[in-house]
Amino acid sequence: IQKCNLVTCTLNRIAQYCSDDTSLSEGSTIDVRKPGEEEDQYSEMAEETMDPENCFPDVCVRRFKCCDINTSEGLGRAWWRLRKTCYQIVEHSWFETFIIFMILLSSGALAFEDIYIEQRKVVKVILEYADKIFTYIFILEMTLKWIAYGFRKYFTNYWCWLDFLIVDVSLVSLVANTLGYSDFTAIKSLRTLRALRPLRALSRFEGMRVVVNALIGAIPSIMNVLLVCLIFWLIFSIMGVNLFAGKFGRCVNRTGFIYNSSYINNKTECLAMNSTLYYWSKVKVNFDNVAAGYLALLQVATFKGWMEIMYAAVDSRSVEEQPIKENSLYMYLYFVIFIIFGSFFTLNLFIGVIIDNFNQQKRKIRGQDIFMTEEQKKYYNAMKKLGSKKPQKPIPRPLNTLQGFLFDLVSKQAFDIIIMLLIILNMVTMMVETDEQSPGIEFILYYINLAFIVVFTSECILKILALRCYYFTVSWNIFDFVVVILSIYVCILCVWSVCMWMCLSSVFSPFSCFYRYITLIVLLIVNMSHVQLLCNNENCKKKALYKYAPVVKSLTSTLFGTDCLFEYASNVLISSMCKCVFFFNSTQLNFIYIALFTICIVTKQLYMRHITISKTIKVVHVKTRKR
Secondary structure (H helix, E strand, O other), X not given: XXXXXXXXXXXXXXXXXXXXXXXXXXXXXXXXXXXXXXXXXXXXXXXXXXXXXXXXXXXXXXXXXXXOOOOOOHHHXXXXXXXXXXXXXXXXXXXXXXXXHHHHHHHHHHHOOOOOOOOOHHHHHXXXXXXXXXXXXXXXXXXXXXXXXXXXXXXXXXXXXXXXXXXXXXXXXXXXXXXXXXXXXXXXXXXXXXXXXXXXXXHHOHHHHHHHHHHHHOHHHHHHHHHHHHHHXXXXXXXXXXXXXXXXXXXXXXXXXXXXXXXXXXXXXXXXXXOOOOEEEXXXXXXXXXXXXXXXXXXXXXXXXXXXXXXXXXXXXXXXXXXXXXXXXXXXXXHHHHHHHHHHHHHXXXXXXXXXXXXXXXXXXXXXXXXXOHHHHXXXXXXXXXXXXXXXXXXXXXXXXXXXHHHHHHHOHHHHHHHHHXXXXXXXXXXXXXXXXXXXXXXXXXXXXHHHHHHHHXXXXXXXXXXXXXXXXXXXXXXXXXXXXXXXXHHHHHHHHHOHHHHHHOOOOOOOHHHHHHHHHHHHHHHHHOHHHHHHOHHHOOOOOHHHHHHHHHHHHHHHOOHHHHHHHHHHHHHHHHHHHHXXXXXXXXXXXXXXXXXXXXXXXXXXXXXXXXXXXXXXXHHHHHO
């Protein structure tokens, strides 16, 4: 594109030259212009470039006719000459050098103002007069630029706005000192803004402008990186609350000495001493809640005082118990993993974003895109982004009516938005958990978490029904599937821990949980290894439960398009349900084990279909090669 623009520009120049009346012929090298004619033309062009632009915007000229000045005669011509003179002054290199020198000198004068300035009266008077002189010079500079550039050009430049605000601060401070209002609190606070005066030097140096533009341009990208960092740290903060909440307490004396756990074991014994020498204290930075966890992670990521937090975590035992040195050595892994991913990785993303924007600003200044218009740049950047991405094959819409409805449902943006809102609500409920929450709140949070697990499991099932085997071609779907399975597993563990006392009380019973668990495993192995046998065995079908078979058949045939799988799945599910109902009285355990059996069956059938398709492809490939 750059070459095409360059060739087009060159051809236009040649055509213009060939059509010029002053040339004798196409190949002539003789210039028949009069002497001095070309120089006069170039001098007129130079004078035009030195002329200042219009002072007022077009809107002001249209609304206020007094702003429309005739510069060809009278006062308008004198005003135009004044503007040209001011323009030549502010564009002169000596003027710019003088202003830079004044900025550096005024910044140096601000450095002399310290706590002992009241004791040095002479220095204080000199600095006050110097500040007035600098303010007058900067006001004069701003006035000259107003006259030379006009208000439209001056106030459309961000660097001029910076100069304007800093000069206004100095002007207000000067007026307040003159009127005797310098002792007011507001004026004193305003005088602190004079520290921004060195920023005026940024607009005078090209290298500094590149750095500032890179920092400003990186703000949107930095916000995205900050959001990623906060979400990543939220995971570690929630993990820290679950691992260390309420465990950073210890019994110490007035000198901070931590007593041995063999002498004082917990908080109750520490407070029972009833003495001023013993008291229970916590590490200031802890993981008692998510906000405190963020603060602790920030301290760990910056490597400032993080060793105390890590040692407190490693020495921790249980809530309100006296710590023991290196009681939990595996807690070192928590801090090592966070330092690698939460500190080295996420914090360096900020540096990468700033460097990338810095390189973009350098390319703009060097003029690498000088032969490209704005539309061409947008097209080039769009093609560059598209070239770096691999095209994704669209997932075909299923022909089945039920699957088609589910496919349309999960493909809508509103469905994704609702799921995202539910994920955010789930994150909020996890952030609410604290160390000292009441049993009632803990009970409510448990069932809220259970409701979210049901919702996310339903979402996973709907997507599997709608997308079929294509569901597992997307990595994020696999991640969601694993998270749902792990959530169900954790829920099972919670239920299992509640029912563990039943195992202990009936360990010798032939129908104990242990024997039931072994029986179900054997049943699962038998059902998974005799597919054809179960398909043909009518005795396994329980007439009392087989009335629900049409519903199961419609779902399985919709999912896999086969009746043989229905026979297998229905036999396994019905026989498993009968045995579960026979062995267990708990409805929750029945549901959980039936769900586990269903997941195992679906996984095996997906694997079998994958093997069948692979064999078919190989056979077709071999036949094609033979032909």
